[in-house]
Amino acid sequence: MTELLQYLLMLFLVVCAVAVARIRDLLAAVIIFAAYSLVMAILWLLLASPDIAITEAALGAGVTTLLLLAAISKTRREE
Amino acid sequence: MEDLILRYVSRIVVPFVQLYGLYVVFHGHLSPGGGFSGGAIIGASMILYALAFNLAAGTKKISHDLSLILESSGGLIYAGVGLLAIFLGANFLGNMVAGFPLGTPGNLFSGGAIMLITLGVGIKVAATMITLFYSLIEEEQATDEHH
Numbered sequence: 001m002t003e004l005l006q007y008l009l010m011l012f013l014v015v016c017a018v019a020v021a022r023i024r025d026l027l028a029a030v031i032i033f034a035a036y037s038l039v040m041a042i043l044w045l046l047l048a049s050p051d052i053a054i055t056e057a058a059l060g061a062g063v064t065t066l067l068l069l070a071a072i073s074k075t076r077r078e079e
Numbered sequence: 080m081e082d083l084i085l086r087y088v089s090r091i092v093v094p095f096v097q098l099y100g101l102y103v104v105f106h107g108h109l110s111p112g113g114g115f116s117g118g119a120i121i122g123a124s125m126i127l128y129a130l131a132f133n134l135a136a137g138t139k140k141i142s143h144d145l146s147l148i149l150e151s152s153g154g155l156i157y158a159g160v161g162l163l164a165i166f167l168g169a170n171f172l173g174n175m176v177a178g179f180p181l182g183t184p185g186n187l188f189s190g191g192a193i194m195l196i197t198l199g200v201g202i203k204v205a206a207t208m209i210t211l212f213y214s215l216i217e218e219e220q221a222t223d224e225h226h
Contacts, residue, residue, distance in 0.1 A: 050111035054103065058119040063208050066126050070215040 006046055013039050024079050030068045037061040082131075089131035096124035100205070107197035108190040114200025121201065122208025134216055143217065146209045153203025160195045172196070 016036040023029050037060025044053035097120075103110075104117030129137025141149075161172040169177035172192075179191030188194070 051113070051116065054112050054116040055119060058116060058123055062123040063119060063126065063211075066123075066130065067211060067215065070212065074215070 002046060006043065009039050009043050009046075013043065025077065026072050026079055027069075027077050030065055030072065033068070034061045034065040037064070085131050089127055093124050093128050096127070097121055100124060100201075104197055104201035105187065105194065107201075108193040109185065109187070114197040115204050117197075118201040118204025119208060121205040122212075125205070125209050126212045129212065129216075134213075138213070141209060143210070143213045146206045146213065149202055150206035150210055153199050153201070153206060156199030156202065157196055160192050160199065164192065 013036060016032055016039065020029050020032050020036065023032065037056055040060065041053045041057040044050070044056055100117045100120035102117075103112035103120060104114060107113035107117065125137065125141060128140065164173040164177035164179075165171055167173075167177040174191040174193065175181055177192070181191050182189035184190075
C-alpha cells in the first residue's frame with residue numbers, strides 16, 4: 001500500500017517537474033513548484049527521513065514560494 | 080489586501096507555528112529537526128504575519144535592524160560556543176571533552192553544548208529568512224514611490 005502511494009507520488013512529482021519547466025505563466029509555475037515541494041516532503045517522510053521532510057516542507061513549500069512570489073511582484077508575470 | 084479571513088486565521092495560526100518552531104529547535108538533539116528546520120519554521124511564521132497584515136505591522140514586531148542584529152548574533156553564538164570549547168581545553172566545538180555537562184540521554188537538557196549550537200543556528204536561520212523577505216519587499220515599495 002505504501003509502495004503504491006510512493007509510485008503515485010513519484011508520478012505526480014514527474015508531472016509537476018515537467019509542468020514547471022513547460023508552463024509560460026510564472027505565477028502558476030511557482031504554485032506548481034510549491035506542490036512539487038509538498039509531494040517531495042511526503043516522499044522524504046516515506047523514505048524514512050523526517051528531518052529533511054520538515055526542512056523541505058518549511059523551505060520548499062513555504063519560504064521559497066514566498067520569495068519567488070515577491071520576485072514576481074517586482075517583475076513581470078509572463079515569461 | 081484587506082482580507083478579514085486571512086488576517087484572523089493568521090492571527091490564530093502564527094503563535095502555534097512559532098511554538099512548533101521553538102519545539103523543533105529545542106528538541107534538535109532528541110527528535111527530527113534542529114536549528115535549520117526550526118529556524119525556517121519561525122522565519123516562515125514571521126513572513127506569514129508580515130504578508131497577512133502589512134510590512135509596517137511586521138517591522139513593528141521585528142524591525143529590519145533587529146533582524147540584521149539577530150542574524151549576526153546567531154552566527155556569533157555558534158562561533159562563541161565553538162571558541163568556548165577551545166578555551167576549556169578541547170578542539171573547536173568540542174563537547175564532552177571540553178567539560179559541558181551531558182545529563183541523562185533523552186532528557187531535554189542533555190547533550191552538552193548541542194542545544195546552544197542549535198539555538199544559535201535557529202536564530203541565524205530565522206533572522207536570515209526575515210531579512211531576505213524584508214529586503215525584497217522594502218526595495219519594491221521604494222521603487223513604487225519613484226514611479
